Amino acid sequence: MGRKLTIYMLDGSATGPKTVEIGNWSGKAVFSPRATLKSLLDRPEFDAPGIYFLRSESESYEFDERIYIGEAEELRARLKTHIAERDFDSMVCFLSKDEMLTKAHIKYLESRIIAQAREANSSFVENSNNPKGSRLSEADVSDMEYFIEQIKLILPTVGVNSLVVAAPHNIATDSQLQNTGGTLYKIKSKSLDATMIETDGGFVVKAGSQASLKTSKSIAEGWLKIRKKLLDAEVLRQKGGTLVFAEDASFSSPSAASSVVLGRQAPGPVSWVNAAGETYKEVQEGAADA
Secondary structure, eight states, rough: OOEEEEEEETTTTTTEEEEEEEOSSEEEEEEEHHHHHHHHHTTTTSSSEEEEEEEEEEESSSOSEEEEEEEEEHHHHHHHHHHHHOOSEEEEEEEESOOOHHHHHHHHHHHHHHHHHHHTTTSOOOSSOOOOOOOHHHHHHHHHHHHHHHHHHEEEEOOOEEEEEEEEOOOOOOOHHHHHTTTTEOOSSSSOOOEEETTTTTEOTTTTTTEESSOOTOOHHHHHHHHHHHTTTTTEETTEEEEEESSEEEEHHHHHHHHHTTTOOOHHHHHOOOSSSSSSSHHHHHHHHO
């Protein structure tokens, strides 16, 4: 069944500050890039208690983002402190429109969400400790768990994936991959040999696959950053005139995988082909028509 999600762009920009609400939910999210957060703090929402996420780019290959999770009885004061003292790119906070959240509630939320973020293993969690949550009544626990489920729905819409369970980076063999029902794809290239499979959590380029040693001017900055992370982590290593994947590597899309492998902007749906010569796009279209 569908859900109604209302996103209001506060300055009319898709990348700017916004509020996010879900139909028939008493909670509310406020998102802001760091650059606009200071001016946004005058809004009445920041008088309230709530929980917040500070997001920034990860410096390691293993994660795409760094995240800091916190709680505050007054969001404004806490976030002002973080603006002065912490390095982050964007912030999203969650509060209650009907003022139902108490100190005990937000302590519970903080503890549960930090634990779930660590378990999901999708982000580098900057929190150095695992705070102990407040003891709540059975009814309050039920309410807060529902609140967390709504947070999970909203976070990806503002570019935060810390509660989305990560796909494993290492998958043992081609036969094991095929046993899961996945299809093996090869990169369309005369000079490179690379194999990819789609999994529930991403697109995995197999260990031993080759990648271009050089990059072209057409490649997007994001793909260059991923290549650099792979090189820094020695997942990609130079061997002769090419780069070779020393281990399996998971990507968020077939285009991310193909662009990193080919060293140029390469649309994944038509850059990967199966054993029958069908592109990834053709396979997906065939599945949709079945």
